[in-house]
Each structure stands twice: as C-alpha cells, then as structure tokens.
Amino acid sequence: MSGNVPAIRFAGFTEPWEQRKLGELFVESDDRSSELEILSVSVANGIYPASQSDRDTNPGASLANYKVVRPGDVVYNSMRMWQGAVDSSLYEGIVSPAYVVAHPTEDVIPRFFARLLRRPELLVQYQRASQGNSKDTQVLKFEEFANIVVHVPHDGAEQIVIGEMFDELENLITLHQREPPF
Template identity: 30%
Template sequence: MSRVPRIRFKGFEEDWEQRKLGELADIIGGGTPSTLNLEYWDGNIDWYSPAEIIDQIYVDRSQRKITELGFENSSAKMLPEGTVLFTSRAGIGKTAILAKKGCTNQGFQSIVPYSNKLDSYFIFSRTEELKKYGELVGAGSTFAEVSGRQMGNMQLMIPKTIGEQHIIGVLFSTFDRLITLHQRKLEKLKTIKKSMLENFFPQNGEKTPKIRFSGFIEDWEQRKLGEIVKEVNRVDENSNAPVMMITANDGFIEQSERYSTDNAGKSLKKYILLKRWELAYNHGASKIRPFGSCFALTRAANIRIPFVYHCFLALEDNPEFLEHTLNGKNVENQLRKIVSSGARMDGLLNISFQEYTSIFIRCPIRKEQDKIAILIKSLDHLITLHQSKLEKLQKIKKSMLESMFV
C-alpha cells in the first residue's frame, strides 16, 4: 500500500502515517434538554439537529436555540469553532464546520480536532470517506447509528505534519468556495428565468403579459394548437442521423446516454426523422413535468427520435416561443383535464396527437414572439455556461480528492 499521494505540494516528502481518528480528535456526542420545560428553550446557545445539515460548508446559526439552564440540564456539550459536525444516525455522514461555538442533539458524533494534530478542513474534505465508514459500522444495528467509540477507531492515512494537512485543506476550501459561487450564480439565473417565464407570458386567463417589450400593445390571440401546427411523421430507414430522446430536464439528448442504441432494435426503422425547428412532445410523465414536455430542435439539422413522440412543425409561429408556451402552467392545466387514466404500461400518458393539439394557447404577433425567444435563449446560454463551469470545477475537485489523499 502506497504511503504517499500521487499529487503533492512541493517540499513535503515524508510518508503519510496510519492513525486512528480518536488519536487526532475528540469525538463528542450531544443531547436534548426536556422539551416540556420552556425555560430550557429559545435562549442564545446554538443547538443543531441533523435535519439542518444539508450541503452547507459552515454553520453559524441553528434553527432552534437553548438557554444556559437547558444546556446545564442536558447531555449536550459545548463544541468549539472549527468542530466538524458529523451526523451519526439515519442519514449518517452529513458534515459541516462550526463557524462559532455551539452544541448538538444526540444525532451527532462530532469531530473536535486537536490543534496540533488535525486540520478541520483537511478532515472535512474527507467527508465521503467518513460517511462510508460510518454507514459500514453503523449498518449492523436495528437502527442505523454509529457510536463515538466506533468513529474514534476509524483508521486514516494522514500527513505527519499539520502544515501539509493545512495546505491541502486550504486548496479544497478554495475549490468549495468557487463551486459555491458558481452554484449561487446558476441558481440566480434559473430564478431570473423562472420569473421571466411568469411575467413575459399571460397568466390565469389574462390577454397580455405583465412585462412586454417596448412597442407591443396588442392583446395576445387565443389559438387552437392544431390550427397553427402540422403533424410530422416522416421516416427514413436509411438515415444516419443521430438517435435521440427527450428528457424533461435537458430536452434532446443522445439516446445512448441513457440506453444502448440497440435497445430500439427493429423499431429504429420506424423512428421519426425530425428536422431543425420542428417540435416533439414526449408524453411521458416526470416529476418536474407530470404531463410531458415539448422541445424544439435547434442544435442539429436532423435527428431520429422514438415514433411514440408527437411531432409537428409550426406553420408561422416561432418554434422556440411555442416550446416555452407548451411547457407552461396554462397548457399543463389543460392537459390535466385531457389525460384519461394516467400512464400506460410503457410509461406514456394516454393522450393522442389529436387530443394534444386540441389545447388552446395565447400568442402575440411573430415579432414579439421572436424577441421573447431570443431573450430566453440568451438566458439559457448563460445558464449552460455556468452549469458547464460548475461541472468542470466539480470534476477537477473529484480528481484532486482521488490524487491528494492516500
């Protein structure tokens, strides 16, 4: 077994050593004051429960607080800043670092590093390792739980010097800050897009949206979908166009990303050949789109997609505008009334092309459609860009975690 990591900071050459976690830190549980005594609660001492530990790195304010009297009359222990909280019951292995002193209930076995032996962020960066160990040793009991003694017996390979631990911790702290920054930017962009979709399209029977581009004042016209689109069912057995499918989250994706292309078998010859700017409605239910999802093909000249999709082209309207309209709440409410009896055995909703195109939508003139589509497309581009940066950072961090620890 190698005693040095594959990647190392310059100046560190000694082998890492195997130590028990209990030799490097105190493992401390928690407790709960009596909930029947009101004098124990709503004080100024932070008191954490496992449900509060989600995906944050640092915590500095608990949802519930206890009083000095409550603290003194419970088995809760005061934990110093820098403690790594570790959930020890069902949901074993969630971690966070205390940004200021506080205490926990009995659902934790928290790690209080010895200042000259273990760096807080170094051990926090090994959360997955801690989690796997905790789940393994806690699995034998009727109620999954890992004890302080069990956590203290965990074997770890660590650098002999606290300096090397610290510099590794600083590196992963930097990664985590960058990842958090991009996650926040991504969520902000998604929130902006959600708000735009709500405000740039009429809601609840209104004839105009709340926000419009300058120069457009006419009411949006209500139209039956079947009157503004034409069904597409072309097939080309000799086509070499990529085989794709629709997911509610990502739109068109390569079918091979989810299944083997051979999964289609002989039915591949029946796949519909969809051309750029044409649309397809996948009437498969999903959590985020319980009544299916519709997407316009914009990134390829031709693709082949399952013949069970309802495919069509827009006669005069902007396909990207139609995509956003057809994925809106107004259409979802109409589909809820049309779908006859939930999903079939193949997971598809019971709705024919004729039924789907019997819905009504509101449309502005083509120029306004184009402006709305361009604006949303610009936002989608920014979202994709930040998503790509985020995924790249996460991959780099994962690679470094594999290379910088023994």
C-alpha cells in the same frame, strides 16, 4: 395576462396576443426514416442528439418505424407530456415511434414555443387531456394536444425576442452551474 394582453412586455410591442388552438399551429407528422441520427427528448434537456448522451441507444432495435424530426418541429413524449417532456427541435433526426412529432403549419418561432409549451398551466391541461387510468399510463394523443388553447403573440418579432431572452437566460444558468464553488 389581462384578457389577451400580457402584463409585462418588451418595448415596442403593444398588440394583444391571439388565442389559438395548437391544432391551428401544428399538424402531426408521420414521416418515417431509419437513415438519420437518433434524437433524445428529456424533461431536463429538451431535444438533443442521442450521441451526446451517456445512455446507450438500443443497438438491436429496428429503426424502420422511427419518426423524422426537422428543425422547428415540436416533439413530445406522449406519456410524459404532463411532466414537460416537450421541446421544439433545433436538429434534424429521428425519434422513437412512441413520440409525437408536430410540424408547424405557419411561421412560428421554435424557441418561443419550446418555452410556451412547458408553462405550468399547460402542463395541467396536458394531464387533464391525457387518457389512461393512472399517471404511469396516461397518454396525450395529438388529437387532444391539438384542442388545447394557447395565447401567442401575433407578431413573430415578439416571439423571437421572448425566445432569445430565454435562450440567454438558460445559457447564463448553465455557465453558472459549471463554475466551481468558492
């Protein structure tokens, strides 16, 4: 990116991208519930219903303090953010209180942010902003997340096109991984 203009663009988009702090785009959400479906967050698979996982959820655990996630919310594992344990949810549900739930403050395109927040240069920033003595104990609190600066298209249509392109690419990769070898 040269200045605030990406080197490669989709046709029809020429406006410079904006430099924004994540705290301008998201606020921490602390809504609680025990009535919704439990969601899982992983580096490999993003956010998905725990019922689609082979892992057992802790059946004896109290869900009273679980945090509500709505479609479009960004959810991240505060201890694994620097590894890319972040996604923008397509689902409504609940997550462990150990996760951070960030709700958009304005119209942001969830699938664009799902990719943006996993960019390698941001993973490095998360690690620098995390607090703790070692990688195993580092935690990225929302206050530090909120101060991280990103470049985003001002035009929501450009966010949509980028998000859709990456969704299509991921679907294509998944299809090819399912094909039997020759």
